[in-house]
Amino acid sequence: MTQDELKQAVARAAVEYVPTGIIGVGTGSTANFFIDELAKVKHRIDGAVASSEATAQRLKGHGIPVLDLNAAGELEVYVDGADEITEHLHMIKGGGGALTREKIVAACSKKFVCIADASKLVGVLGKFPLPVEVIPMARSYVAREMVRLGGHPVVRQGYVTDNGNIILDVHGLTILNPVELETRINQITGVVTNGIFAVRPADVLLLGSPEGVRTLAG
Numbered sequence: 001m002t003q004d005e006l007k008q009a010v011a012r013a014a015v016e017y018v019p020t021g022i023i024g025v026g027t028g029s030t031a032n033f034f035i036d037e038l039a040k041v042k043h044r045i046d047g048a049v050a051s052s053e054a055t056a057q058r059l060k061g062h063g064i065p066v067l068d069l070n071a072a073g074e075l076e077v078y079v080d081g082a083d084e085i086t087e088h089l090h091m092i093k094g095g096g097g098a099l100t101r102e103k104i105v106a107a108c109s110k111k112f113v114c115i116a117d118a119s120k121l122v123g124v125l126g127k128f129p130l131p132v133e134v135i136p137m138a139r140s141y142v143a144r145e146m147v148r149l150g151g152h153p154v155v156r157q158g159y160v161t162d163n164g165n166i167i168l169d170v171h172g173l174t175i176l177n178p179v180e181l182e183t184r185i186n187q188i189t190g191v192v193t194n195g196i197f198a199v200r201p202a203d204v205l206l207l208g209s210p211e212g213v214r215t216l217a218g
C-alpha cells in the first residue's frame with residue numbers, strides 16, 4: 001500500500017467518529033483525505049470549524065458549511081493528522097504551518113481523533129523539526145532562546161501563517177518530556193505557540209499500516 005492509501009484508510013475510519021452537529025477539521029494531506037470522506041456523510045453534520053484557510057476552502061468546495069469557532073462553542077470531535085506521534089498520543093504538528101489554529105480548535109474539542117500512517121509513530125518526538133509560530137519582530141530573540149534550549153532554529157522561507165506570523169522550524173531536539181517543553185517554549189515572549197501537542201494530547205489515534213487500521217486510545 002502507498003502512503004496515500006494508508007492516509008485514505010485512516011480518513012475513512014475516522015468517519016465513524018463523526019457526530020451530528022459541528023465537527024472540527026484539521027489541516028494537511030491526511031486531513032484532506034478526511035474532508036473528502038466527510039463530504040460523503042455531510043448530511044449528518046451542521047457544519048465544520050476549519051483549522052486553516054486551506055481547510056476552509058476544501059470544505060466549502062464540498063459544500064460543507066464552515067462555521068466560526070466563537071459561534072460554535074465546544075465541539076464534540078476534532079479530526080487531524082500529525083507529523084510525529086508517540087504511543088502516549090503526544091504529537092508534533094505544524095508541518096503545514098497551521099499549528100496555532102489547530103491547537104485552538106483541539107482545545108475546544110471534547111475528543112481529538114488523530115489520523116496518521118504508520119511512518120508517523122515514533123518512540124521519542126523531535127526528529128521532525130519542531131514548528132514554532134513567532135511574532136515577526138521577535139524572530140531573532142526567539143531563535144536565540146531556542147538555541148539555549150539545544151535546538152537549531154531555521155526560518156521557514158517565504159512562509160507566512162494564516163495569522164500573519166513566521167515559523168521557526170527547530171531541528172535537533174530530543175523531546176523526552178513533551179509537556180514540560182511545550183509549556184516552556186510557550187512562555188518565551190514572542191512565541192504564539194509551538195507544535196508540541198502534549199498538554200492537550202490526542203484521545204484516539206487511528207494508525208494506518210498495510211495490516212489495517214490500528215486504534216490506540218489515550
Ligand code: 5RP
Binds near residue numbers: 081092098
Ligand atoms: C499541519 C499539520 C498536519 O497535521 C501535519 O503536518 C501532518 O500533515 P500530513 O497529513 O500532510 O502528513 O500539523 O499544520
